[in-house]
Amino acid sequence: MATTLIIGLGNPLVSDDSVGLRVVAELQRQLVGREDVEVTEDYWGGLRLMERMIGYERAIVVDAISTGAAPGTIHRLTTESIATQKSASAHDVSLPTALAFGRQAGAKLPEDRNVSLLGIEAQDLVNFSEQCTPAVAAAIPRAVREVLQILESMQGEPTT
Numbered sequence: 001m002a003t004t005l006i007i008g009l010g011n012p013l014v015s016d017d018s019v020g021l022r023v024v025a026e027l028q029r030q031l032v033g034r035e036d037v038e039v040t041e042d043y044w045g046g047l048r049l050m051e052r053m054i055g056y057e058r059a060i061v062v063d064a065i066s067t068g069a070a071p072g073t074i075h076r077l078t079t080e081s082i083a084t085q086k087s088a089s090a091h092d093v094s095l096p097t098a099l100a101f102g103r104q105a106g107a108k109l110p111e112d113r114n115v116s117l118l119g120i121e122a123q124d125l126v127n128f129s130e131q132c133t134p135a136v137a138a139a140i141p142r143a144v145r146e147v148l149q150i151l152e153s154m155q156g157e158p159t160t
Helices: 015-030 046-052 095-104 134-155
Strands: 004-009 037-042 058-065 074-078 115-121
Touching (some): 004 015, 004 046, 004 134, 015 058, 015 134, 037 046, 046 095, 058 134, 074 134, 115 134
Parallel strands (some): 004 037, 058 115
C-alpha cells in the first residue's frame, strides 16, 4: 500500500493554474512501479484535499501560487507557512485548518511535519488556456526534480 501521496492541484483550462497537474503527469511517468507512492491529481483544496490525504503517512502537494515573485519561481512550503482561508465559505478552509479538523474527527492523516507543499509561481491565473505561460512551463522540469528531492528526504524520516 502507498504510504506517500503526491497530489497535483489545478484547473487544466486556466493557463498557469494547470501547472500542478502538469508536474504530477510527469511524476506519474517517472514513478511507475513505486508501490509506496501514489501520484494523482485533483481540482479541490480545503476539506476535500484533506479527505484525499486520509490513510497516508506523508503527502506532497503541488500547486500554482501567486506571491509576487518572478513567474516560474519554485517555493517549498509547509502547512505552517501557507496562507489562511480566503473565502467566507466554511466549505473552503485552508489546508492547515482542514487537517486539524480531520484529526479532531479521528481521521488518520499525515502529521504536519510530513506534509510538504511545492508552489510554482504563476503569471496567469485568470485566462482560459490549455497551456502554461512560457516561464511557468519552463519551471515544470525543475519542479519535478524538487518533488523527487522532497520524496527522497521524506523516505528517511520517521512518521510517528
